[in-house]
Amino acid sequence: MIAFWQWIHALIPWFDGAIATIVIILIKAIALVMPLMLVVAYFTYAERKVIGYMQLRVGPNRVGPKGWLQPIADALKLMTKEIIFPSKANIYLFLLAPVLAIAPAIAIWAVIPFDEGMYVANLDISLLYVLAIGSVGVYGIILAGWASNSKYPLLGALRSASLLVSYEIVIGFALVTVVMIAGSVNLNDIVMAQKGSILNWYWIPLFPMMIIFFISALVETNRAPFDVVEGESEIVGGTHVEYSGMTFAVFFLAEYANMIFMAVLAVILFFGGWHSPFEGIAYLEAGFAWVPGIIWLLAKSTFFMFLYLWIRATFPRFRYDQIMRLSWKVFLPWTIVWIFVVALMTQLKIGPWF
Amino acid sequence: MAEIRNYTLNFGPQHPAAHGVLRLILEIDGEVIERADPHIGLLHRGTEKLAESKPYNQSIGYMDRLDYVSMMCNEHAYVRAIETMLELEVPQRAQYIRVMFDEITRILNHLMWLGTHGLDVGAMSIFLYAFREREKLIDCYEAVSGSRMHATYYRPGGVYRDLPEKMPQYLKNDFRKPKELEVMNKNRQGSLLDFIDDFVKEFPKSIKQYDDLLTDNRIWKQRLVNIGIVSANRAKQLGFTGPMLRGSGVAWDLRKNQPYAVYDKLEFDIPVGVTGDSYDRYLVRMEEMRQSNHIIKQCIDWLRLNPGSVMSNDHKVAPPNREAMKDDMESLIHHFKLFTEGYCLPEGEVYSAIEHPKGEFGIYLISDGANKPYRVKIRAPGFAHLAAMDEMAKGHMLSDVVTIIGTQDIVFGEIDR
Numbered sequence: 001m002i003a004f005w006q007w008i009h010a011l012i013p014w015f016d017g018a019i020a021t022i023v024i025i026l027i028k029a030i031a032l033v034m035p036l037m038l039v040v041a042y043f044t045y046a047e048r049k050v051i052g053y054m055q056l057r058v059g060p061n062r063v064g065p066k067g068w069l070q071p072i073a074d075a076l077k078l079m080t081k082e083i084i085f086p087s088k089a090n091i092y093l094f095l096l097a098p099v100l101a102i103a104p105a106i107a108i109w110a111v112i113p114f115d116e117g118m119y120v121a122n123l124d125i126s127l128l129y130v131l132a133i134g135s136v137g138v139y140g141i142i143l144a145g146w147a148s149n150s151k152y153p154l155l156g157a158l159r160s161a162s163l164l165v166s167y168e169i170v171i172g173f174a175l176v177t178v179v180m181i182a183g184s185v186n187l188n189d190i191v192m193a194q195k196g197s198i199l200n201w202y203w204i205p206l207f208p209m210m211i212i213f214f215i216s217a218l219v220e221t222n223r224a225p226f227d228v229v230e231g232e233s234e235i236v237g238g239t240h241v242e243y244s245g246m247t248f249a250v251f252f253l254a255e256y257a258n259m260i261f262m263a264v265l266a267v268i269l270f271f272g273g274w275h276s277p278f279e280g281i282a283y284l285e286a287g288f289a290w291v292p293g294i295i296w297l298l299a300k301s302t303f304f305m306f307l308y309l310w311i312r313a314t315f316p317r318f319r320y321d322q323i324m325r326l327s328w329k330v331f332l333p334w335t336i337v338w339i340f341v342v343a344l345m346t347q348l349k350i351g352p353w354f
Numbered sequence: 355m356a357e358i359r360n361y362t363l364n365f366g367p368q369h370p371a372a373h374g375v376l377r378l379i380l381e382i383d384g385e386v387i388e389r390a391d392p393h394i395g396l397l398h399r400g401t402e403k404l405a406e407s408k409p410y411n412q413s414i415g416y417m418d419r420l421d422y423v424s425m426m427c428n429e430h431a432y433v434r435a436i437e438t439m440l441e442l443e444v445p446q447r448a449q450y451i452r453v454m455f456d457e458i459t460r461i462l463n464h465l466m467w468l469g470t471h472g473l474d475v476g477a478m479s480i481f482l483y484a485f486r487e488r489e490k491l492i493d494c495y496e497a498v499s500g501s502r503m504h505a506t507y508y509r510p511g512g513v514y515r516d517l518p519e520k521m522p523q524y525l526k527n528d529f530r531k532p533k534e535l536e537v538m539n540k541n542r543q544g545s546l547l548d549f550i551d552d553f554v555k556e557f558p559k560s561i562k563q564y565d566d567l568l569t570d571n572r573i574w575k576q577r578l579v580n581i582g583i584v585s586a587n588r589a590k591q592l593g594f595t596g597p598m599l600r601g602s603g604v605a606w607d608l609r610k611n612q613p614y615a616v617y618d619k620l621e622f623d624i625p626v627g628v629t630g631d632s633y634d635r636y637l638v639r640m641e642e643m644r645q646s647n648h649i650i651k652q653c654i655d656w657l658r659l660n661p662g663s664v665m666s667n668d669h670k671v672a673p674p675n676r677e678a679m680k681d682d683m684e685s686l687i688h689h690f691k692l693f694t695e696g697y698c699l700p701e702g703e704v705y706s707a708i709e710h711p712k713g714e715f716g717i718y719l720i721s722d723g724a725n726k727p728y729r730v731k732i733r734a735p736g737f738a739h740l741a742a743m744d745e746m747a748k749g750h751m752l753s754d755v756v757t758i759i760g761t762q763d764i765v766f767g768e769i770d771r
């Protein structure tokens with residue numbers, strides 16, 4: 001790699017320092033965002049197919065072979081549709097909202113380590129970065145609800161704001177336990193700390209936190225059974241009511257990018273990131289050594305993404321005060337108790353993981 | 355100081371949970387309902403007035419379109435009103451066929467209710483599972499009347515024709531492999547009765563599936579228990595009938611209390627709720643589906659043993675058969691008279707009510723002796739239920755309004771008429 005850069009440097013002498021860094025980061029960002037958008041597109045296809053088969057239907061099967069071009073067709077349709085502005089809406093805020101939703105949803109991926117050394121940025125405070133950027137995303141939804149100047153979106157925005165306040169705290173506390181065990185807020189270090197064997201992954205010592213984290217992730221991404229912000233049958237589409245065409249598509253992309261992000265984050269925090277599940281097992285480890293880490297990461301994330309769909313097909317929707325109760329009266333006490341348990345165990349060196 | 359007003363929300367008529375065209379003006383304080391004001395009339399088609407200008411038989415089709423998810427039950431009430439006025443004897447076999455299709459209709463209606471109620475509360479899959487079973491019953495409608503929804507199968511004096519000896523089968527097409535076709539047609543080899551018999555055997559398994567999916571689901575319970583409570587006394591005062599009344603603990607069912615057709619010869623139970631909340635009504639309707647299944651089974655057994663006529667022999671009311679018409683002058687005249695002028699009812703009035711899937715469905719009919727009714731008044735159960743919307747929804751949250759609409763099992767065809 002160093003030889004490559006020296007070669008480039010010899011070829012173009014001014015390609016150095018700040019310019020080089022910017023170009024490299026740009027290339028990395030594009031290499032990250034393009035596949036991400038593709039995954040988002042095909043995640044919607046997977047969602048429709050999986051839920052379709054769960055509901056005795058076949059899902060999309062008309063556009064292209066087995067319906068594989070359906071997401072492309074959807075994207076084309078949304079791009080060519082007219083964007084309608086509600087007559088008394090604040091147009092600047094109305095257009096700012098989708099931007100505010102998608103920007104953090106993409107920026108948050110910068111710190112995700114996909115494999116050893118495969119990341120856009122290796123921040124020392126990457127977990128804090130995730131929390132900070134993740135909570136910016138909700139501004140998009142709240143602004144959308146406010147700027148639409150419509151009643152259903154406003155209700156959606158109110159619900160969204162109250163849910164965010166409750167569940168950021170829960171997620172924050174759940175992450176504190178991970179940080180305490182790993183001894184670092186760097187995602188890279190957290191994954192490295194889980195190295196060695198499947199037994200070293202944090203889902204065993206932090207099992208309740210893992211469950212709470214995943215459920216909170218459902219709430220944060222407005223997925224069923226916590227999709228009260230959209231609430232199809234109650235507030236029709238919540239904040240999306242007045243959005244059409246590309247403005248709606250951007251919200252949609254942001255929502256799905258967030259879902260995939262939460263699945264990947266769950267894997268990184270609790271399921272050993274890019275580590276192979278066969279590590280430490282005599283023959284299997286050598287046998288699967290050729291599999292690159294990113295494949296393991298994606299395979300494990302796929303399971304969580306499937307869980308999203310499975311849960312959506314199974315459960316009725318919560319009422320929003322019930323979600324709040326779940327947060328404040330169930331999850332919050334659990335996480336606080338577990339923080340004390342983990343703190344004690346790490347201090348007294350009890351158990352094999354600490 | 356500025357005046358503080360509640361948020362008014364126009365819920366419908368274009369709303370996914372409006373069950374058609376309900377327009378609900380909600381006054382909400384945050385998310386808590388202060389007042390719910392249902393506006394009706396968006397599906398008014400003037401059925402009652404239209405019936406006044408037509409011979410009696412031509413209005414049967416309008417009855418299908420009242421509560422368009424329980425078609426044959428509507429017909430039953432209307433046809434029975436005419437039969438009562440004429441003091442017409444209906445053959446036993448026709449009565450059994452009617453009861454069997456009434457119960458099939460009850461299952462049809464309750465499956466529709468289950469699916470949409472689930473969808474309102476946010477459970478998507480139950481909707482499609484319910485429609486899987488509904489499809490088979492709709493096929494029974496089609497087999498017997500040629501129409502999948504608006505059957506016009508019941509006629510004064512009996513039913514339009516006897517049950518077909520052969521169940522229609524799926525046909526071959528480009529999208530079906532021969533093996534799939536074989537599986538699809540497996541239970542369609544015999545007569546309609548065989549097909550229904552097969553359904554009756556399989557249906558308890560389906561109900562078990564719905565049960566597994568919802569009944570003990572914690573979220574489902576959180577959303578339904580203690581939502582929209584109506585006490586037994588209040589339910590009576592509000593004019594509730596059917597599962598809405600029984601859910602509140604009143605064992606009132608016209609099939610038991612004022613038996614009509616052959617219900618007095620059949621064995622079935624009336625499920626009753628305790629607290630009168632949405633969850634009780636859910637349980638009541640689920641049990642009613644099981645009971646209907648049981649009734650259908652008894653009807654099948656009787657119908658297998660007792661062939662015979664399904665239409666009255668009084669050709670002043672019921673048309674003669676097609677073959678007789680070809681070479682019998684008398685029959686031809688009867689046919690001509692019946693399908694042009696119709697028949698006249700004696701002067702007087704009648705109220706005939708049946709236990710419709712949604713409650714007491716009544717036809718109040720006044721005749722001045724002509725071949726058209728002087729007045730037809732339809733008593734739709736849903737109307738009384740919807741009128742209680744404000745009382746049931748007050749103090750609950752916005753999401754609960756949707757649950758309450760679902761538990762009331764509202765269909766606008768009958769409310770707006």
